[in-house]
Amino acid sequence: MSFKDLKLNKPLLRAIAEKGYDNPTLIQERTIPLVLDKKDVIASAQTGTGKTAAFALPILQLLFNRQDVAKNQKKIRALIVSPTRELAIQIQENFQEYAVYTNLKSTVIFGGASIEPQKDILKKGVDVLIATSGRLLDLHKQDVVNLDYVETLVLDEADLMLDMGFIDDVNKIERLCPEQKQTLLFSATMPYKVEQLAKTILNNPRRVEVSQNSSTSKNVNQALYYVPKPQKIELCLHLLRNTIKGRIIIFRRTKYGVDKLEQTLLKNNYKVASIHGDKSQSLRQEALNSFKQNNVNILIATDVAARGIDIDNIDAVINFDMPNVPETYVHRIGRTARAGNTGTAYSFCSADEKTYIKTIQQLINLQLDIVEDHPYPLDPKAKPQVHKKQGSKHRKGRKSEASKKKKKRWY
Template identity: 65%
Template structure:
């Protein structure tokens, strides 16, 4: 099937061709007709499957057909809620590219930068708004924007949104929108809490599920190193010196872990950029710019910060810390080996992460080969370290006697 078979407008088809796309992906094939039919949709598909275009293209078509060339300002007609700043920017850039031959206006708002430029853009009139929850609610409370005319509400990366603690914000935003709106929910995974959210904000939704974990990983060579936790940094240096080339994305579980690895690699002469939640928006954008422009070849990130990163050419992914959610592993390694190219994914498994491997392999429906050139092999008998809470010891000696007892003092009572 081609994009023209999806009954998209000439303006959209022209923009799609200029982007270099010819055939829609599976999620686009299934989702675009449902959105054009004005159905509520709940869709699950992995990172890199074309989810943004699956809702952006039909939204532009619906708004374009209903838009009359009237003087600005206009009311916001479509709202896309995104969990991270990077993802909001990526979605916004996609909307602007697809809508370049229409008269629709798009704006992106998020926290971490000054409100004033964003307010100025909103004042001029916006048809499509892409926003992170915090900044959106702040501006709405100040009376600087209204959601009362929203026709289409999109909740993107819903699982990440809930993981970041935005559940109350999302429900509040949904209540600010008209009840007769069309609602689309997209998520990489569908845990129970996402299903619960969908039940509260969508009406009789159509469901789209693209389960292609094995397809995602078919162009990616995977290796796992079983290693003591204390030797992970040394192993990382060994792999960087001997195994990898090109652009490398390293995942760590925590912000502290990102900073610690950055320090270790920098001391060993590597040029490194980092992204995590404590970095300012300008620092995060600068780090990503350096990586994309080849000024640094290594980017270290947490999952939350990395979800919205758009990196077209990535040679290697290193899971310094294995994720406890199997789908997250798929999203991570799926950042390499895209568009028919090949990629490599290395994973470091400590004794406390062994239980994650079985779940990941079940999802992959395949075994992850173990590396044979491991200079820091894990002793099979080594167990995960469990940190038991320290018990407060009594300051008194065991079987102590009071001073009165020692003196065998007779009491008057």
């Protein structure tokens, strides 16, 4: 099937051709006709399957006949809600690329950046708005955003939005839009709470499922290293010196962990950038750009900051900390081996993370390859470290003279 078979118009086909795409991916092939037919859709697809185009192209086509409305009379007809700033920026870039031969205007709004320029663009009028939930509700409260004319609402990465605690925001945004609208819900996984959300806000939706949620790419070699927690850093340096080459993403569970590892690698003369939730938007964007432009070849990230970011040609992913949610493992290793390339995922597992390996292997239906030949093996009998709370150094039951005097006697 080609994009022409999907009944897309010439300006869109021209933009697609210039991006170098000939044939739609499976998610695009199945979703685009449903969106053009104005059906509600619930779609499950991993990042890297081309799902942004699956909603961006049909939305632009549906709005095409209104493209010549005077700028100041443009109303927000399509609203895309994204869980993270990076993903929102990326969706906006895609909309701009696909709409290059139309007069349709899109913009992106998110927190962590100056609000005034965002207000100015909105006041001039846009057809498509891409937003993170907090800033969207903020600007709606200030009467800068009017959602009364929204015809299509898209919730992207719905599972992550709910994991981040945005369920109330999502429900509020849905209620602010007209009752008669088309709703598209995209999610990499379909946990119970996403199904519940779909039930409450979608109207007779069509389902699109591309690949099993748990399937990991056949092109990813997955290597597992058992290593004591304090020696993970040595193992990481050892592998970077001897084994792992090219463009690498290293995942850590905490922001503190990201910063600490970045400092260590910089001291060892590696070219590194990092992203996590506590960094300002400009710093996060700067780090991403320097990685995309090959100024640095290692990016250290937390899962939330890295979700949905589209970076091609990743040679390896390192799970420095094992994720406690097995689906997260699938997302992480899906960063490499995209678009038919091969890649390797290296996972470092300490004694207290062994249970995570079990759940991950159950989910992906695969036994990970254990690498035993490395300088920092974990003693198979090693027990998880238990951090005991330090008790008070004062003996219990001893009261000061003052407190004794204060005590009221009952006799």
